[in-house]
Amino acid sequence: MSATETDVPVDERLCVALYQAAHAMESAHRPLLRAHGLTYPQFTVLAVLDQEGAASVTAVGRRLGLTSSTLSPLLQRLEQQGRVERARSTQDERSVLVSLTAEGRRVAAAVRxxxxxxxxxxxxxxxxxxxxxxxxxxxxxxxxxxxxxxxxxxxxxxx
The missing domain is CATH 1.20.5 (Single alpha-helices involved in coiled-coils or other helix-helix interfaces)
Incomplete structure (x- = not known):
């Protein structure tokens, strides 16, 4: 690594700019989502299901770049709120399908x-x-x- 690469001021590094952009993006969403009782990650899950309909948990995770350890509690919370439902696939019992409930469709439409x-x-x-x-x-x-x-x-x- 050259000296010029390591001497870049912290606030001019790509990693810091991306972190700041991600934080600003989530912060901008917060007041719009709060009125509907949604967090930003919950919003992204609802958006995927709103666009695609029922999908496997694996497919949702892949679309959003989320691991199952992040996605599972998120889906559990949405399910407790009555916004999504999970069910084993009839074609493959190892696969869990997630879909919007009527309440989930209502909220997804409200934040479209x-x-x-x-x-x-x-x-x-x-x-x-x-x-x-x-x-x-x-x-x-x-x-x-x-x-x-x-x-x-x-x-x-x-x-």
Whole structure:
């Protein structure tokens, strides 16, 4: 790694900018979702189910990049609120399907305009937003495929 790469001020690093952007995005959503008793992760699950209908828990997790350890309690809470229901697949008993209840469909419809409002607040043109999303998807894919520990000296713990 060159000295110029390690000397980048913290507030100019990609990781910090992405963290700040994610925090700002979630914060912008919060007041719009609070009125409906939703957290941001719950909102994303409802949005997937609203668009696609019933889906396996695995498929929902894959779409949102969530692990089952994150998704399971989230779904449990939505189920307790009467917004989703889970059932074993009749084709594959190992698979659990999740779908919106009538209440879930009502809430999903009520928050359908949230992405439009957030996009407008962000001030990006449609082509800028599409380019940013494509760039972020490439970054996520590359980071998932990367072995960031490959050049660590032997015996160095990967934290």
């Amino acid at each position: 305009d949230v992405p439009v409002r957030i996009t407008a607040a962000g001030g990006l043109a449609a082509d800028e937003q599409a380019e940013l999303v494509a760039t972020l998807r490439r970054l996520v894919e590359r980071l998932r495929d990367a072995d960031v520990t490959a050049d660590l000296p032997s015996g160095t713990p990967a934290v």
